[in-house]
Amino acid sequence: MPPRNALTTAAFLAGVLLAGPAMAQTTVVNQAVTESEVLAAQKAWCDALVGISTTHATQGQPAAKAMAEKVIDAAYGYQMGAVLFKPTLTVAPQTFRTTRAGALAYFVGGDTAFPKDTGFALKGWAKCDVANAAIFIAGDSATTMGNVNITGKDGKVTTVDKTWKFVKDDAGKLRIVVHHSSLPYSGS
Amino acid sequence: MPPRNALTTAAFLAGVLLAGPAMAQTTVVNQAVTESEVLAAQKAWCDALVGISTTHATQGQPAAKAMAEKVIDAAYGYQMGAVLFKPTLTVAPQTFRTTRAGALAYFVGGDTAFPKDTGFALKGWAKCDVANAAIFIAGDSATTMGNVNITGKDGKVTTVDKTWKFVKDDAGKLRIVVHHSSLPYSGS
Amino acid sequence: MPPRNALTTAAFLAGVLLAGPAMAQTTVVNQAVTESEVLAAQKAWCDALVGISTTHATQGQPAAKAMAEKVIDAAYGYQMGAVLFKPTLTVAPQTFRTTRAGALAYFVGGDTAFPKDTGFALKGWAKCDVANAAIFIAGDSATTMGNVNITGKDGKVTTVDKTWKFVKDDAGKLRIVVHHSSLPYSGS
Amino acid sequence: MPPRNALTTAAFLAGVLLAGPAMAQTTVVNQAVTESEVLAAQKAWCDALVGISTTHATQGQPAAKAMAEKVIDAAYGYQMGAVLFKPTLTVAPQTFRTTRAGALAYFVGGDTAFPKDTGFALKGWAKCDVANAAIFIAGDSATTMGNVNITGKDGKVTTVDKTWKFVKDDAGKLRIVVHHSSLPYSGS
Numbered sequence: 001m002p003p004r005n006a007l008t009t010a011a012f013l014a015g016v017l018l019a020g021p022a023m024a025q026t027t028v029v030n031q032a033v034t035e036s037e038v039l040a041a042q043k044a045w046c047d048a049l050v051g052i053s054t055t056h057a058t059q060g061q062p063a064a065k066a067m068a069e070k071v072i073d074a075a076y077g078y079q080m081g082a083v084l085f086k087p088t089l090t091v092a093p094q095t096f097r098t099t100r101a102g103a104l105a106y107f108v109g110g111d112t113a114f115p116k117d118t119g120f121a122l123k124g125w126a127k128c129d130v131a132n133a134a135i136f137i138a139g140d141s142a143t144t145m146g147n148v149n150i151t152g153k154d155g156k157v158t159t160v161d162k163t164w165k166f167v168k169d170d171a172g173k174l175r176i177v178v179h180h181s182s183l184p185y186s187g188s
Numbered sequence: 189m190p191p192r193n194a195l196t197t198a199a200f201l202a203g204v205l206l207a208g209p210a211m212a213q214t215t216v217v218n219q220a221v222t223e224s225e226v227l228a229a230q231k232a233w234c235d236a237l238v239g240i241s242t243t244h245a246t247q248g249q250p251a252a253k254a255m256a257e258k259v260i261d262a263a264y265g266y267q268m269g270a271v272l273f274k275p276t277l278t279v280a281p282q283t284f285r286t287t288r289a290g291a292l293a294y295f296v297g298g299d300t301a302f303p304k305d306t307g308f309a310l311k312g313w314a315k316c317d318v319a320n321a322a323i324f325i326a327g328d329s330a331t332t333m334g335n336v337n338i339t340g341k342d343g344k345v346t347t348v349d350k351t352w353k354f355v356k357d358d359a360g361k362l363r364i365v366v367h368h369s370s371l372p373y374s375g376s
Numbered sequence: 377m378p379p380r381n382a383l384t385t386a387a388f389l390a391g392v393l394l395a396g397p398a399m400a401q402t403t404v405v406n407q408a409v410t411e412s413e414v415l416a417a418q419k420a421w422c423d424a425l426v427g428i429s430t431t432h433a434t435q436g437q438p439a440a441k442a443m444a445e446k447v448i449d450a451a452y453g454y455q456m457g458a459v460l461f462k463p464t465l466t467v468a469p470q471t472f473r474t475t476r477a478g479a480l481a482y483f484v485g486g487d488t489a490f491p492k493d494t495g496f497a498l499k500g501w502a503k504c505d506v507a508n509a510a511i512f513i514a515g516d517s518a519t520t521m522g523n524v525n526i527t528g529k530d531g532k533v534t535t536v537d538k539t540w541k542f543v544k545d546d547a548g549k550l551r552i553v554v555h556h557s558s559l560p561y562s563g564s
Numbered sequence: 565m566p567p568r569n570a571l572t573t574a575a576f577l578a579g580v581l582l583a584g585p586a587m588a589q590t591t592v593v594n595q596a597v598t599e600s601e602v603l604a605a606q607k608a609w610c611d612a613l614v615g616i617s618t619t620h621a622t623q624g625q626p627a628a629k630a631m632a633e634k635v636i637d638a639a640y641g642y643q644m645g646a647v648l649f650k651p652t653l654t655v656a657p658q659t660f661r662t663t664r665a666g667a668l669a670y671f672v673g674g675d676t677a678f679p680k681d682t683g684f685a686l687k688g689w690a691k692c693d694v695a696n697a698a699i700f701i702a703g704d705s706a707t708t709m710g711n712v713n714i715t716g717k718d719g720k721v722t723t724v725d726k727t728w729k730f731v732k733d734d735a736g737k738l739r740i741v742v743h744h745s746s747l748p749y750s751g752s
Contacts, residue, residue, distance in 0.1 A: 026508045026509065026510060026511060026522070027509065027510040027511070027645075027646045027662045028411060028510070028511045028512075028513075029510070029511070029512045029513070029514075029644060029645035029646050030411065030511075030513040030514075031512075031513060031514040031515070031644070032408035032409065032410075032513050032514070033408065034408075035404060035406065079734075080324075080326075080593060080595070080734070081324075081591075081593035082322050082324060082591045082593050084321075084322050084324055084331055084332075084333035084351060085333075086333060086349050086351065086370075088373065089373050090373065091372065091373055091375055092347075092372060095321070095335075095349060095372065096321035096322065096333055096334065096349075098321060098322045098333075098591045132402045133272075133283070133284035133286060133402065133403065134270050134272050134284065134286045134402060134403040134404070134405070135402060135403070135404045135405070135406075136268075136269075136270060136272055136365060136366070136404075136405045136407075137404075137405070137406040137407060137408055138268075138328070138329075138355065138365075138405075138406075138407040138408070138516070139327040139328040139329060139355075139407070139515050139516040139703055139704070140326070140327040140328075140514070140515040140516070140703070140704050141326075141327060141329065143272055143353060143365070143366050144272075145272035145273075145274060145284055145286075145366070145368065146284065146402070147283075159280075161274050161283060161284075161368070161370065163272060163274065163351055163366060163368040165331060165353065165366070167326065167327075169734055170643075170644070170733050170734040177324060177326075177331070178324070178331050178333070178351060178353070178366075180333065180349070180351040180368040180370070182274075182349065182368070182370030182371075182373075183370075183373065184279065184280060184283065185276065185277050185278060185279055185370075185371065187279055214696040214697065214698060214699060214710070215457075215458045215474050215697065215698040215699070216599060216698070216699045216700075216701075217456060217457035217458050217698070217699070217700045217701070217702075218599065218699075218701040218702075219456070219700075219701060219702040219703070220596035220597065220598075220701050220702070221596065222596075223592060223594065267546075268405060268407070268546075269403075269405035270403045270405050286403045320590040321590065321591065322590060322591040322592070322593070323590060323591070323592045323593070323594075324592075324593045324595075325592075325593070325594040325595060325596055326593075326594075326595040326596070326704070327515055327516070327595070327703050327704040328515070328516050328702070328703040328704070334590070357546055358455075358456070358545055358546040456700075456702075457700075458698050458700060460697075460698050460700055460707055460708075460709035460727060461709075462709060462725050462727065462746075464749065465749050466749060467748065467749055467751055468723075468748060471697070471711075471725060471748065472697035472698065472709055472710065472725075474697060474698045474709075509648075509659070509660035509662060510646050510648050510660065510662045512644075512645075512646060512648055512741060512742070514644075514704070514705075514731065514741075515703045515704040515705060515731075516702070516703040516704075517702075517703060517705065519648055519729060519741070519742050520648075521648035521649075521650060521660055521662075521742070521744065522660065523659075535656075537650050537659060537660075537744070537746065539648060539650065539727055539742060539744040541707060541729065541742070543702065543703075553700060553702075553707070554700070554707050554709070554727060554729070554742075556709065556725070556727040556744040556746070558650075558725065558744070558746030558747075558749075559746075559749065560655065560656060560659065561652065561653050561654065561655055561659075561746075561747065563655050563680075
């Protein structure tokens with residue numbers, strides 16, 4: 001693993017000070033999650049959704065599935081034991097996809113264990129934008145809430161209400177550990 | 189503020205050891221969030237919802253509103269700057285209730301700044317149960333995802349998909365800092 | 377409690393976007409500890425040490441004690457249940473001062489329960505500087521290690537090796553929860 | 565990476581509840597540091613110290629050095645960018661060993677870049693015990709303060725004042741990120 005955010009700033013070390021003024025170094029390691037890291041991770045999710053759709057259109061489902069597996073392994077935290085994932089369009093009794101298999105089935109379908117999944121990421125998405133209502137950074141995590149607007153190839157925009165919680169892994173990369181997505185309430 | 193989880197376990201302190209064996213104490217402070225604290229906080233939320241409904245039915249909206257204010261101040265983290273709250277039935281452009289005023293209006297209505305709010309907690313709820321799909325405890329927080337089932341006075345059960353993130357405040361009490369609630373996807 | 381670090385940045389909200397472009401706001405709350413907060417907290421500790429010494433010289437021990445109590449209550453985390461405090465000059469079996477009373481006795485003496493304490497902060501300190509070797513910010517805390525150089529009224533500099541761990545309380549203020557101070561190894 | 569602390573407890577899921585009572589599962593992932601994990605990590609450090617000494621006595625310095633490298637890589641957090649390590653016997657201007665090389669030199673010597681290091685772990689230690697004054701678990705870390713008593717082959721016990729901060733890595737293993745060790749103040 002590479003060091004993360006290790007940098008040095010000028011400081012006086014005592015041993016040096018007593019022998020006569022001289023510049024020494026303070027090693028600073030800062031693992032705090034930053035807002036720009038959060039925005040980059042959100043953009044990466046959007047780009048991956050469009051990427052899987054494009055791959056599906058040009059290379060077929062197996063290629064899209066292979067890409068989705070890479071995305072899940074790189075961007076989610078299933079290796080921590082579970083992800084709290086409520087995708088937009090799942091239904092009971094398989095609403096919550098706490099396992100990697102459940103996430104993969106949702107994105108690209110083709111898993112008989114999840115018979116209602118037709119592959120959300122295969123639906124020809126052309127564009128994806130995030131509009132955060134709020135970002136809360138605290139402790140070792142950052143949580144966001146807001147809308148994600150995804151545009152189909154026909155130009156129709158689907159808006160979802162979405163909450164993401166990200167944590168930084170040992171390699172310094174943000175991973176999604178909570179993901180709750182829902183269609184807006186339709187009124188009444 | 190009272191100490192939280194401060195307890196002592198037996199251990200040998202060196203100064204004592206060298207003078208001859210004797211029991212000393214290790215002070216242990218453990219601020220980690222526990223599963224039972226999470227379950228208790230969820231139950232408290234459910235109890236509060238039913239309590240506000242009951243208060244409304246027996247004492248009217250002003251009494252229900254006063255109770256809701258106490259609940260919000262005790263159970264949510266608005267004093268931290270914002271709560272990421274997406275209530276079940278809100279609509280754009282007031283979907284996200286990051287302020288205390290927005291949460292209060294959602295629960296008990298009566299705020300002209302939130303004209304579509306009729307008071308979710310005033311709808312005669314008689315029962316509320318939590319069915320967690322997953323609980324993830326890490327760092328200074330715990331996140332839960334699952335269903336909450338609320339029963340009206342007519343016995344009809346409404347199920348929502350719900351995500352909560354709790355953090356422990358300086359007094360050792362869990363507070364909701366993220367709350368995303370949505371009606372289940374209706375299929376298609 | 378006041379909100380901490382609550383600010384807003386420009387963003388597009390979906391409901392607004394769909395109705396036509398318009399600027400909306402993202403609420404950002406960032407509780408991460410920053411390097412500048414750490415440096416300020418260290419400087420405050422130094423200033424307090426000199427302040428107690430000055431108060432002692434000009435107003436006597438009771439005034440110095442009153443000031444030390446305020447400093448401990450504002451800058452340490454004893455209200456969390458314990459502080460892991462190993463002062464520079466304590467000896468067994470009272471080496472570790474995990475209680476507020478033990479810290480106060482170390483700084484200003486006058487407590488028969490800590491008979492060897494003569495009041496470290498009463499020794500006429502005129503100047504105090506921090507020279508960090510390293511700062512590590514992670515999760516909800518920041519830890520520093522390095523030298524603190526304190527100058528007596530005679531101009532003599534005493535250097536100590538010091539580790540501090542700070543956490544941010546609910547009011548957004550850093551508090552010392554770990555403090556290990558020791559005289560440098562004399563070699564030989 | 566293996567899942568850590570992933571277990572399941574019985575719970576009712578709503579989809580199941582509505583169709584008729586049946587048991588479902590809650591996935592629980594708990595990454596909180598526990599007191600027993602802390603005590604085990606401390607014991608592992610002690611065992612490693614004695615192990616390196618024994619290896620040195622029976623197989624020589626190169627074998628001891630190889631073992632020390634494994635210990636450092638497994639038990640410390642140098643891969644995070646730095647460890648705040650103040651060993652017991654170092655002197656200025658190399659008091660603080662924020663790099664892996666500095667830690668290795670301290671434990672087994674033989675590094676011309678650290679000319680005063682003779683190898684603390686090579687000194688024939690036969691026994692090592694920890695006597696905690698306090699343990700503080702919070703957020704993603706646990707900090708301990710107390711004495712470590714190490715016994716030489718001649719039966720003489722050396723007591724040090726020691727602070728350790730541990731964090732849990734992605735594999736669920738505690739790593740030392742802060743380590744301040746000092747000889748007790750000798751009085752005066």
